[in-house]
Amino acid sequence: MKGALLAGALLTMASAQAAAPQYFFDDFSYPDTAAMFQQGWTPRSAAGHPGIPGSRWAPEGLSVVDGKLRLKGTTDGTGAGTTQVQVCHQRKYLAGTYAARIRFSDQPVSGADGDPVIQTFYAVSPLKHDFDPEFSELDWEYLANGGWGSDKTRIYGITWQTVRLDPWLAFNQQHEEFGALGAPGKDWHTLVMQVADGRTHWFIDGRKIDEHGGRNYPVVPMSINFNLWFSPNGPLPQGAAGGAPRVYEQDVDWVFHVKDTVLSPAQVDAQVGRWRAGGVARLDQVPAAQPALESRCDF
Numbered sequence: 575m576k577g578a579l580l581a582g583a584l585l586t587m588a589s590a591q592a593a594a595p596q597y598f599f600d601d602f603s604y605p606d607t608a609a610m611f612q613q614g615w616t617p618r619s620a621a622g623h624p625g626i627p628g629s630r631w632a633p634e635g636l637s638v639v640d641g642k643l644r645l646k647g648t649t650d651g652t653g654a655g656t657t658q659v660q661v662c663h664q665r666k667y668l669a670g671t672y673a674a675r676i677r678f679s680d681q682p683v684s685g686a687d688g689d690p691v692i693q694t695f696y697a698v699s700p701l702k703h704d705f706d707p708e709f710s711e712l713d714w715e716y717l718a719n720g721g722w723g724s725d726k727t728r729i730y731g732i733t734w735q736t737v738r739l740d741p742w743l744a745f746n747q748q749h750e751e752f753g754a755l756g757a758p759g760k761d762w763h764t765l766v767m768q769v770a771d772g773r774t775h776w777f778i779d780g781r782k783i784d785e786h787g788g789r790n791y792p793v794v795p796m797s798i799n800f801n802l803w804f805s806p807n808g809p810l811p812q813g814a815a816g817g818a819p820r821v822y823e824q825d826v827d828w829v830f831h832v833k834d835t836v837l838s839p840a841q842v843d844a845q846v847g848r849w850r851a852g853g854v855a856r857l858d859q860v861p862a863a864q865p866a867l868e869s870r871c872d873f
Contacts, residue, residue, distance in 0.1 A: 596833040596859040598667070598798075599846070602643040602826060603855045607636050610643070614858060618660035618801070620872035623739055624692075625803040628653020635659030635802075642677075643826040647802040649689055650819045660801035662871035663829075666863045667697055668795050671837045672712065672767040675846075676800075677825035680718045680727070680756035685820030690721030690805035693756075693824040695765055697796035698873060704738040710792035711746075712774060714765050718756050721805040728752045731767075731776040733786040749776060749784035762827070766839045780839040795863045797871070800826055833860050 604610045611617065617633035626649065635646045635657055649656040674695045681687045696713040711734035720726050728750045735745040755763055755778075766777040773787040802824050830842055837845070849857075 595835050596861065597845075597857045598663075598831040598833075598860045599828065599849060599854070599857045600663075601641065601828040601846075601850065601855050602638060603641040604638045606638055607633075610636075610638065613856060614664050614869075616662050616869065616871040618662065618871040620870075622872060624805075625658045626651075626653050626656045626806045629656035629658050629804070632657035632659055636661055639825070643800070645693075645800060645802040645824045645826075646821060647691070647804065647823075648819045648821050649691075649804045650817055651689070655819060656804055658801065658803040660799060660803075660871060662869065663798040664862070664869045665699065665797040665867045666795050666860055666869075667798055667831055667833075668710075668792060669769050670831055670833045670835055671842065672697060672769070672798070673764060673830040673839070673842045674800075675762060675764045675827040677761045677827070678716050678718065678756035678763065679761065679823055680754050682820040682822050685818055687820075688719055689820055689822070690717065690719055690807070691822045692717055692721070692801075692803050692805060693822075694799070694801050694803075695826075695829075696799050696801075697767075697792070698799060699792075699794045699796045700868075700870060701737065701739070701873060705736045705745075707736060708794045709734065709736045710794050710796055712767050712769065712792060712796070714767075716755060717805075718754070722807065726752055727754050729755060729778070731784055731786075733774050733790040733792070735790045745789070747786040747788070747790045749786075751778065751783050764839060764843065766842060768836045770834075770836050777839045795867060797869055798829060798831065799871075800824070800829075831860060 618631040637644045645659045647658050693716045698711040701709050713732040715730040732748040737744040768775040772791050776784045
């Protein structure tokens with residue numbers, strides 16, 4: 575009898591442990607970026623899509639300022655005069671809840687305003703070839719100065735099926751939410767994506783803005799990314815091409831994922847609040863994909 579009870583207790587304990595949520599959380603309270611890179615983050619230096627041809631992906635555009643991650647990009651409208659910035663976490667994320675608290679900027683911190691700057695939070699897998707059927711991407715993209723055929727300020731929520739980069743042909747489902755998100759005093763926003771049961775649900779500051787599904791649902795593990803880049807197809811400030819550089823910044827307060835679990839935006843905020851009240855700066859409980867996947871930072 576005692577043996578049966580002990581076996582039952584161990585089975586119950588194992589089931590409880592198996593059912594425990596697996597979290598990834600980072601509040602970027604590092605002394606510097608070198609410490610951050612030791613925690614699974616990789617800065618981008620590889621050339622290529624997206625952005626202005628000939629521009630450079632600059633690891634030095636990343637910094638930690640007042641316990642927050644800062645991305646800084648510069649441009650004079652030319653490739654040689656443009657630096658873009660990106661940072662990626664390991665490729666092991668798929669279903670569950672993603673969230674980040676981000677400060678967008680509507681204006682440059684120096685120089686004339688008007689460049690088609692894109693500020694982002696996204697999860698993505700490598701694109702192995704044109705129209706790769708296993709390509710997966712969930713993408714928030716904020717266009718403070720418009721671009722892509724429209725001068726309107728807006729944020730995109732996009733779920734990708736696949737794409738060909740050149741000539742461009744994309745298959746995705748998207749939502750455009752119009753209006754400025756980077757005005758001083760109103761520039762911090764919490765973005766949430768719920769990924770479960772063939773559907774993705776998109777929230778800004780607790781408000782649901784769209785729901786996607788079907789062939790656009792992600793099918794392979796992705797890395798978590800932030801980047802700031804400049805569209806090659808858009809208006810520039812008057813007389814800006816080749817002129818004085820403009821500097822744009824985006825800050826990230828924290829980033830969050832829970833594997834295979836759907837949490838509401840309010841539940842995400844509450845969990846982050848509990849961690850911060852308890853002095854928890856970061857967690858990395860999400861297991862690596864099996865077999866382990868290469869974690870590149872080049873897309």
